Amino acid sequence: MHREHSISFIIIIIMLQLAVVLINLLLFVSCSNDLRGLQNTWHPSFGAKIYSLTDGWEYASATGARFGGVAKSERDVSWDITRLKEVKCNIVAAGRLTGIDPAILAAIASRESGAGLRLNSRGYGNSFSTKYGYMQLDTRRYYVDTSEGPNGLAYFDQAAEELRSAIIYVETKRPYWEKPMQIKGGIAAYDVGINNYSVSAASTIDIGTTNHDYSNDVLARAKYLRSKGIF
Template identity: 35%
Template sequence: MMFLVIFALVGVATADDWQCTTSVAANGQHGQCAHVDTCPYHYFVSNKCPSYGNDVKCCYNCHLGGCSTSGGGSSGGTSGSGSGGYGNIMEVDTTGASGQTASQDNIWYSGVGASHQLASNDLGRLNNYKSQIFDAANAKNMDAAVIAAIISRESRAGAALAADGTGDNGNGFGLMQVDYRYHTPAGGPYSTEHIKQGTQILIDTINCVKRNHPNWDNNMTLKGGISGYNAGCGNVQTYAGMDGGTTGEDYANDVVARAQWLKGQGF
């Protein structure tokens, strides 16, 4: 019976695809060779599907649906390729991190490049929570890269947290720094439940920005919601000035730039 099952599994894929189909990602899913445009949330690795061209990767989110080796399929119910339902982070304009934020890691320059370096410095820790991030992203229809970027900015992917999971002088909790003053934290500081709660707070803020600025498109309200995650929806008065009053005067611009970089790192 065991030999029959193995034969059946091999029969559904090209023989050379075993490197992908036998691998398991942090989310517990086996890989499936799929065109990059159809892999939900772009959760894939390269060089495991030698039977196909360069556009076919080993995708670990095919259980969400949409995967196809020919491309052009859906993205697991999201709007856009791995962008979630709240705009496309790759299309959002950004000026990146301020000098104040960059100085956390002794980076002497500011801007998008500084944000990329900050995210790169956090990548190893972010990968430790990749499964939880994608579980929350899938549950909330939010771009995993946006969640990861907020985690990078808020807690440096856990490096800035105390032993009890608190930060911000005890006012924030967990990877996403849910504020005790306005919310009752859910789950442990590194848990999927916590990340879902933080993501829902982000979504609520995006929707608040939409109500306040009905003429803004989805990408504008996504950026506004990110800014409001730090300083509140009411602080988002104008598009150009939304980061005034945020920590470092750069919150949304920095998070957007980090998210755009993290998109290329499997988020």
């Protein structure tokens, strides 16, 4: 009798393990299907062009010389790939909801928080930070949805919506710009906040952003993630 109970227990454990594997497989397939759908709607229209609009990360030395470039952006985002893959489904779903390329959302998460690496245990940038989550939404600007944590679907949906609002803002200010440049301006506006961003000429689009390279760095990271087939 005892032996029969042991066998039944082992069978139950095996079935539970198989169920977990099946659930993970279904989530992977669902995520992959979402990504294929997004590539079919976003990429052909202007995806290739927007990713050429970048000089990458920059560093200004004491003499005023600037260096770093696309290679630096690619190196930085490559360190975050494992963590980005862990939240890929949420990023893709947020991209589908808002019509924004998930590679750009992932690139912002990399730039802002190292895809969560630089967050404290509460999900903020540091002990005194007012910015929350992977994409560092500023709690001083608006109510941030923390219900599912700093990398939950609700959070990414909200962050993607804020980016979409920033893009729309730039569209209204510069309706004569081509769409890729409006998106690049929206990425810059996301960094500094719509109320603080002065839409300047296309050549100075990052003036006022963090390190004066925000949209260039984000686009270089996004381009790398796409080139590797990660997003």
